[in-house]
Amino acid sequence: MDDSKNRLNEKKFGRRTFLKRFAQAAALSSAASATGCIGLIQNNEMLQLKWKEYFKKNYRLMTPQEKEETVERLERLAKIEKHMDIQMSSQNPINGVLFGYAFNLTRCEGFMECVTACVKENNLDRQSHTQYIRIFEMEPGGMSPETGNGKYFHEVPLDNHFYMGVQCFHCENAPCIRACPTKATWKEPDGIVVVDYDWCIGCRYCMAACPYYGRRFNWSASQVPYNEITKKQHYLGNRIRPKGTMEKCTFCVQRTRAGKLPACVEACPTGARIFGNLLDPDSEIRFVLKHKKVFRLKEDLATDPKFWYFID
Amino acid sequence: MLILFGFGMLWVTADVYTEQRNVLDQVKQSTIHRKDLNQNDFAQNLPRQAVKAEMKYQGGDFWTESRKDKVERYPCYTCHTNNPEKFKGAKEMVHGDILLDHGGADKPLSCATCHLKDNPHLFKTADTTNIDMDHSYDLCGQCHFRQKQDWIGGAHGKRVLNWAGKRVVKNCTSCHNPHSPLFQKRWPKTYSPPIDK
Numbered sequence: 001m002d003d004s005k006n007r008l009n010e011k012k013f014g015r016r017t018f019l020k021r022f023a024q025a026a027a028l029s030s031a032a033s034a035t036g037c038i039g040l041i042q043n044n045e046m047l048q049l050k051w052k053e054y055f056k057k058n059y060r061l062m063t064p065q066e067k068e069e070t071v072e073r074l075e076r077l078a079k080i081e082k083h084m085d086i087q088m089s090s091q092n093p094i095n096g097v098l099f100g101y102a103f104n105l106t107r108c109e110g111f112m113e114c115v116t117a118c119v120k121e122n123n124l125d126r127q128s129h130t131q132y133i134r135i136f137e138m139e140p141g142g143m144s145p146e147t148g149n150g151k152y153f154h155e156v157p158l159d160n161h162f163y164m165g166v167q168c169f170h171c172e173n174a175p176c177i178r179a180c181p182t183k184a185t186w187k188e189p190d191g192i193v194v195v196d197y198d199w200c201i202g203c204r205y206c207m208a209a210c211p212y213y214g215r216r217f218n219w220s221a222s223q224v225p226y227n228e229i230t231k232k233q234h235y236l237g238n239r240i241r242p243k244g245t246m247e248k249c250t251f252c253v254q255r256t257r258a259g260k261l262p263a264c265v266e267a268c269p270t271g272a273r274i275f276g277n278l279l280d281p282d283s284e285i286r287f288v289l290k291h292k293k294v295f296r297l298k299e300d301l302a303t304d305p306k307f308w309y310f311i312d
Numbered sequence: 313m314l315i316l317f318g319f320g321m322l323w324v325t326a327d328v329y330t331e332q333r334n335v336l337d338q339v340k341q342s343t344i345h346r347k348d349l350n351q352n353d354f355a356q357n358l359p360r361q362a363v364k365a366e367m368k369y370q371g372g373d374f375w376t377e378s379r380k381d382k383v384e385r386y387p388c389y390t391c392h393t394n395n396p397e398k399f400k401g402a403k404e405m406v407h408g409d410i411l412l413d414h415g416g417a418d419k420p421l422s423c424a425t426c427h428l429k430d431n432p433h434l435f436k437t438a439d440t441t442n443i444d445m446d447h448s449y450d451l452c453g454q455c456h457f458r459q460k461q462d463w464i465g466g467a468h469g470k471r472v473l474n475w476a477g478k479r480v481v482k483n484c485t486s487c488h489n490p491h492s493p494l495f496q497k498r499w500p501k502t503y504s505p506p507i508d509k
Contacts, residue, residue: 098339104467112500119502129505153503157495172335213507259476270495271470271487278335279342282371283475284466289336292467304335312467 046080049073059196059235060186071235078240086231088239091257093190099251100191100278101307102288103165107272110135110156110163117267121230121252122238125222132216132249133167133264144297165273167264168193168214168249169297169305179209185246191278191306192251194236202244211298212305215248251275278306362472362480363446369464374479377472377486378446386445388433413492426451426490452484 056062056070067090078086115133124130136148138161145166157163170193177185177193184199185206207215221243233239234254241247252262256275260266265273276283288294294308361382362375380386391406415421428434428441435443437454453460462468469487472480484490 098335098342100339107468109495110500111498112502115504116501131504134504134507150504151506153500155497156500157497256475259474261471261473261475265470265475266473268470269487271468271482273470274466276466276475278339280371281342282369284471286339287370287465288467291462291465306335310467312462 042080046077049077049080053077053198056198058183058199060183067235074235074239082226084226084229084231086229086233086239088233088235089254089257090235093188093192094257096277096279098191098278099170099256099306100276100285100289101170101251102274102285102292102294103307103309104272104274105162105164105309105311107270108135108163108165109270109272110137110152110158110161111269113267113269114165114264114273117263118249120228121255121263122250123222123224123230123233123240125218125220126225127223128219130216130218130222130247132247133165134213136164136166138162138164143295164309165264166212166214166297167307169212169303169307170249170251172304172306173302175209175211175301175303176206176215179205181205188236188253190257192236192253192256193248194250194253195246195248196236197239197241197245197247200245202246204246206246211301211303215246217246218243358478358480365464365481366447366450367464369466369479371479374481376446376449376481376483379448379483379485380445383445386433389431392430392432394430410491413494414490446483448490449484452488452490 052073053070057066059067059070062070071088071090075086075088078084112135115131115135118124118133119126119131122132124132134145134150136145136150137152137156137158138145138148140160140162142148145164148164152158170187170191172187172191174187174193177187181203182199182201184197184201185193185195187193202217204217207217218241222240224240229240230238232254234250234257237250237253252260252264256262261275262273265275274284274288276285278285280286288310289308292310292312294310296305296308358375361378363378365374365376368374385406412420412423415425423432426435428436431442433445434441435445435448435451437443437451440450443450449460449463459468463481463484466481469482469484472482474480488495
């Protein structure tokens with residue numbers, strides 16, 4: 001609670017100084033345009049963009065045009081501030097698609113290629129070593145990741161052990177969504193639970209509410225080496241998140257809404273990760289649900305995750 | 313704080329969470345088929361190296377990664393002619409890199425279990441001969457029936473690139489070395505720091 005208050009104060013304070021600076025800069029830049037100094041004119045444009053950014057709506061309330069303008073603005077800002085050409089999408093969910101995920105406990109060998117692929121694709125903070133996916137090394141019979149070893153580093157697979165990947169489960173009945181006081185997190189029609197990073201106040205209630213440790217709080221904006229940044233981004237996905245916000249797996253919304261597989265699934269060398277459209281009866285995920293004995297974690301909580309485990 | 317809070321409440325329409333239905337019930341009632349989705353959205357060229365599988369999966373035709381273009385010594389008939397060069401130790405010299413560890417210690421497979429004796433680029437099973445190297449899943453499937461069924465359905469192996477559009481999957485030998493099919497142990501690609509809650 002204290003934290004959230006602090007953060008709000010910080011934000012208010014931020015706004016006031018920002019307004020002051022804006023006034024100063026506006027005065028400066030009118031002088032600049034008279035002398036035609038390009039640097040300062042760009043500075044002026046940047047301030048205007050930031051001004052609009054600051055007062056934008058929650059993504060869910062934006063009209064299609066506002067979404068379009070917002071992502072264009074962020075592209076332009078990345079160009080001015082970081083000299084980087086990013087492509088940011090605001091692509092909507094596809095009709096008739098509900099994403100689901102299955103994890104084959106028999107196949108996973110603990111190579112962790114999914115984790116590196118996720119870090120790269122989603123521009124995760126390299127400094128704090130943020131990871132959305134965690135792989136637990138489990139003793140036979142153990143069925144709860146709490147009993148596993150999440151910090152192994154030795155040759156894998158270890159004999160007589162199995163590996164269990166955990167990430168955001170995109171629950172149909174997600175406790176994190178209910179916990180959010182600003183409605184900055186919600187479930188999209190294609191089943192992906194997303195965060196509006198600019199609407200998140202960083203109170204971390206959702207993190208406490210998640211029974212699966214699916215959410216990550218960032219203490220700083222992600223630090224990614226310039227040439228490692230994934231430039232194909234989505235507003236609700238892998239864009240560089242502002243400091244002090246909640247982030248997590250988005251089923252790689254920037255990829256999956258374009259028909260591609262999430263980065264973790266594509267990188268998996270063993271085929272332990274299965275992803276697809278739950279509403280398509282012919283999909284691989286439906287095949288698994290039909291023919292394999294599947295289970296979900298903490299099913300008694302009625303969170304209804306769209307992430308199943310199975311053994312074959 | 314309060315102001316922001318109230319502001320937040322104003323525009324939010326309360327989500328309804330009373331529904332306790334399982335997502336699977338909902339899913340099973342859906343009648344949407346892959347074909348109903350606008351396939352143009354995923355207009356997808358097949359990867360250059362894909363061949364059409366000889367069977368169908370629940371959703372129709374599918375493709376698998378070709379192998380001939382990846383096998384180093386292909387085509388085999390540059391040496392395996394009607395009149396092969398024969399001298400002592402030739403096999404070790406040429407194929408000495410092949411370590412056969414398949415079938416268990418008590419009943420190991422031999423080259424001729426799979427490869428045709430005179431045409432080793434083709435495979436044989438009890439009831440088929442002349443299986444092409446791109447379709448070696450038919451060979452594996454003779455002895456590994458369950459894995460093949462799962463591979464066709466989508467529970468074993470994996471799709472390449474896309475969940476939507478045309479289905480292209482990895483071939484058995486894209487993942488398994490046919491001669492020693494077990495995955496090798498190796499170091500993980502990274503590690504995880506301790507959880508700080």
